[in-house]
Amino acid sequence: MSHEAHPRVGHVLPLSTLFAVLGTLLVMTFVTVAVSWFDFGRFNLWIALGIAVFKASLVLLFFMHLKYDKPFNAIVIILSMALVMLFIAITLTDTTQYEPQRIPGYAPSIKTNPQ
Amino acid sequence: MLSQFIGTGSNFWLPRQGSTSAAGVDFLFNAVTSISIVFFVLITVVLFYFVYKYRARPGHKAQASAVHNQTLEITWTVIPLLIVVWIFWEGFTGFLNLQTPPQNAYEVQVLGQKWKWLFTYPNGVVDDNLHVPPDEPVRLVMTSQDVLHSLYIPDFRIKRDVVPGRYEREWFQALEPGEYQIFCAEYCGTSHSAMLSMVIVHKSRPEFEKWLADAGNFLDKLPPEKLWEGGQKLYNQRGCKQCHSIDGNPGIGPSFKGIWGHTQPLKGGAQVTVEENYVRESILNPQAKIVAGYEPVMPTYQGRLKDKEITAIIAYLKTLE
Amino acid sequence: MTPKNHYLNHTSGFASWAFTLDHKRIGVMYLVATLSSFLLGGLAALAVRTELFSRGPTIMDADTYNKMFTLHGAVMVFLFIIPSIPAALGNFVLPLMLGAKDVAFPRLNLMSFWLWIIGAVFCIGAVVAGGVDTGWTFYTPYSTTTNTNVIATTLGVFILGFSSIFTGLNFIVTIHKLRPSGMTWFKMPLFLWALYGTALIQVLATPVLGITLLLLIAERALGVGIFDPALGGDPVLFQHFFWFYSHPAVYIMILPAMGIISEVISIHSRKHIFGYRFIALSSIAIAAFGFLVWGHHMFVSGQSGMANVIFSALTFSVAIPSAIKVFNWLATLYKGDIHLTTAMIYALMFMITFGIGGLTGLHLGALAVDIHLHDTYFVVAHFHYVMFGGTVIALLSGLHHWWPKMFGVMIDERLGRIAAFLIFVGFNTTFFTQFMLGSHGMPRRYYDYLPQFAIYHRISTLGSYVMACGFFLIAYYLLRSLFRGEAAPMNPFGGNSLEWHTSSPPPYDNFTVTPIAEDPYDYDNLVGDEVSGYKSRTYEGAKA
């Protein structure tokens, strides 16, 4: 087996890219922890999610080679995430609509609720 | 002849129209059925005609014909589309009507439990059947004590699931006095099919009021030796049984079994004998004396139980040995 | 005609079947497994119908009845219908239609089958151990509080879900990567389009069922109350979770059935399919819309009015692609040469029974009408017209269509027609009465009923017995054909998709001569007759 042989299939990532991605991921982890100490009101969640999406995209594109892969594989993953979002969006729309009909704090079998 | 298929009485497809909403629902049902029959007949006739005309037989061969036709495809896409858009719109507006009770509706509280319905009226009366005045809208505010149920009145064309932990609403206005069937339509276990009640639409508002007043004073009609039976009914209907068992098992509160005349240890070390005054106090001012080992969670029944009713409950307690 | 060495006899013994990687053998094993489940589910249905023959207790008590209809529903949905066409017929036919040697991942295929077996053992074990009485929908909080075997059943269904996912995953990859260079997407037989749409749903919807069932198990075993109101949870949320899978699952059941009908109608009327692209794309449209309509199972459940309206509108959008298919099938018959084989009779029957199922869906999609009909026998009748009048009838059609290819024998057409007649009469008697029961207000899952419903129930039960006779007749002549059946030619019905370009039954590697893909619905190149079968002239010059 030759030392610097190249595979017939797949894509080889340069080490510099791998480390650059890790560096960015670690920095973004620090950022997401740091911003959680500040209060941006209703944007807190969206900032945290935005950073998470950015980090996830880096992992997908580089660590998981999606940038160099067949486009259909990317479609599959995007489709699955889109379905999750669709599921959450519709269900959330409905539950927030009917939430006022629910009795606040109703949980007869939970003994630890404040009276 | 036609009234066999459409009309206000019970017919080939639908039960009688008992509420103000029923006619609208039936109109749409009949319209969709008619559209369905037209399409079904069309498809079937063409199908049988082709199967006969182009049947395989000696000397017969398939003939060439177009394998697609844009105009035809678009036609049979657009026509059904227009029809379903209309059906959707009618269903939507009808639903808005079913969903929105009028402001002045008479309100009845409904509790679903395995496997009966309990209807509570504004004056505190609880009954197994739904009594309503005629000619006015009635709103039901419903919840369940255990699992999902669904209050369904076919003659009124209304149905709504009854969900524990939340309040659901449905409404109707009956067209004429009489009795109408209530079903539970959401599977709820062993006696799901026996969870039946009736809607009783009274002949007039005064008659309904009279029934309600009588129901509120039902104890007056019982002979003294049967008073405990009234107490049993109150025990089942007014929320005693949710916390106090009659089989000796401690619930949220102490069991009623054999409690009469018994001496109970109280929180803080004192003791009390279960007799008339203690029971009366516990119902009207439950926080006054708490039995050791239980939490002070019972609500007061001050104003919700009459003196006579408390006497009946006491009579019932005496029978639980 | 029958080759000496084919996939059925090239090796023998239990292990050669149990550990086979051959998609054809796995398909046959799936066929045996799903048809056995159908027998079990069918017997449960007969028990239910017999109990309802008269009012009051007839042959069982209420708890047994509740367990019986749960058994019927769960077995029919999870063990029979979902795997029946894709995993049994699809497994056998898909690689052959592609001209491939096998599916992309043969080992995964075998694993899918064994997962099915394990899942079935859990489900049936739960029944043997005392049954489960939640209905196949497992609605909370009933399913969290009943003291029957919910955990074992849901675990079984969870495993069956993975079996289904692996079949779907395999099919998607096979269709993408093993298509021969000559076969472009729009030259694929329509059954493959249907299986592709089905597989997309299997892969993308089933995991949500998986997590739903895991949450239910966590609810019972660990007391986590996401769906139990007694623990602060929300039972309506369970229904969202459940139907996010189980509505698309309806299309797992019906899409491949539609694919079969496209094949059978065209081949048995010797006529090019009409509107190929519309049929193909409508399969994908149905798969896509199927994800957007789950809320129509929840119109009275406590779902908000706004969601009801949105879901009602989206529901009607699914009606269109189904209607397009029916019209295209009708147009295919035009100027054809219609052979009324048993397979074709079932395909024509499908158009009638599925037609009724689809049209009554309009009643249920219309909000105001659905409020009245929801959870009544009208719904029961509607989905039996779709699931039975659609899927099972199509399965029978496909079974008769590919039976000669699978086992190299012809069936008894005369008995086939008699059985088809019995099933048509029995089925409509059983279920048309149930439309009327439902529209008059008879709720479903009822052990007992009021006097005004008695006559309908009685007729319905009698119909179910006629239907059962039809099935026993089918079982008889199918089994008999295996031993006494006439040898089947390579291409008895004159099809031109690639599975008809190999011997019946096919050899182990599927093709001895490399198949040449052409328009699967162009029959001009075929010569021959019904008795000795058809041959494609394409191979005349190419023969070595």
Next chain:
Amino acid sequence: MMSHEHSPHLQHHFDTPEQQFDAGKLGIWLFLATEILLFGGLFCAYAIYRANHPEIFLYAHQFLDKVLGGTNTVILLCSSLTMAWAVRASQLGQRKLLITLLSLTLLGGCGFMGIKYVEYKAKWEHGLLPGTHFAPHEESTGGPGHGPGETPEHGKRPSNVQLFFGIYFLMTGLHGLHVLAGMGAIGWILVRSVKGHFGPEYFTPVDFVGLYWHLVDLIWIFLFPLLYLIS
């Protein structure tokens, strides 16, 4: 059929190694899609309870340890790097490097699970458990004078806090099971790489296990801010 070099790893129903590799790759991506949808259900449950009852999440997340959660994030990210690097090593036939990197990745997995154990143990000891098992200890969260699980610095405890711990344990628990499964798969390819099975001609298992491991990382990238960093 096109002629091609015969490879011992080419299965009989594929024509070329490229076709086989692409098929496998599409297969694993579809599998990852099912994993995303599986977790999607839990994210949906999270979204619904968080949107309708933010007070539960605001209160309960205080009992999670941000430092341990952050450390675990860093560990998983680093193990993702070693895994991606391991794929590269196998593609280039660097066997010793491959073995080292896979071992490091496995070590990362162990570290993650170890920290997870510490976190779970603390929850267990304080009675911060899901559903019916939720029984916060007074001495650990406030002491006498306050209700269970109620302290001045944590604020007043809202109803149904057990829902948060239900969601927390389900999400991190299911994720933890996936980490364990990933570690098992890495152990398997570690053994095979010691035996010298992988090289430029054949590295598919390393690639696919890598994809799985990255997905596990990817899910944690969302879990960490959603559960630990609520403000």
